[in-house]
Amino acid sequence: MIDHHFSLPVYSSVVEDNLFNVLKNDVYSYIQNNEAKINNFNTSDWDCNTISSITAEEQFKSEALENILKTHFNSYLTDLNVTAHVTTSGMWVNIADPGSYQEQHNHIGNNNIFSGVIWIDAKEDSGDLIFRNPYNNLLNILPKNTKIHSRVIYRPYEKGICLFPAFLEHSVRVNKSGSRRISVSFNIAQIINKNV
């Protein structure tokens, strides 16, 4: 008998139209009011050329996003047999012009537990989200034809949402579409058990 233990939960779904439309408005207003400052964001510390508002003076905030996360984290955590409220520890806007990419990274730090992304404007060739298999120490010693996958790919699309453990390494492929990919990202740092 072979038991496959320790599966890793990555959630994907579609955001409801009404909340998505409000969120999209929030994102576009934020970009319009802050674009000059966001464009000055210095990404030299990271090997990536995607513009992010993560260190912008005025942080992105959206009640619609909070409501979207309530619903989707509820589904995600219920599947893990967890009944809890989540609190965001940060949310930011990403602007990936054609040719932009995001290097491999994780969201460890600041007590982050889960992270996620919602694609606001995305086409199928505007940059796949790639998760790396965290069991690299096993993969590195196995022949290349092992049936264990070294990565999984999520293709972006408008209204798509993806939630994942903050420690999971990920990257975004080059935006090969002719237009901007816009997304919002967020971290969850607190889970409060509803039964407490």
Ligand SMILES: [Fe+2]
């Ligand atoms: Fe990320």
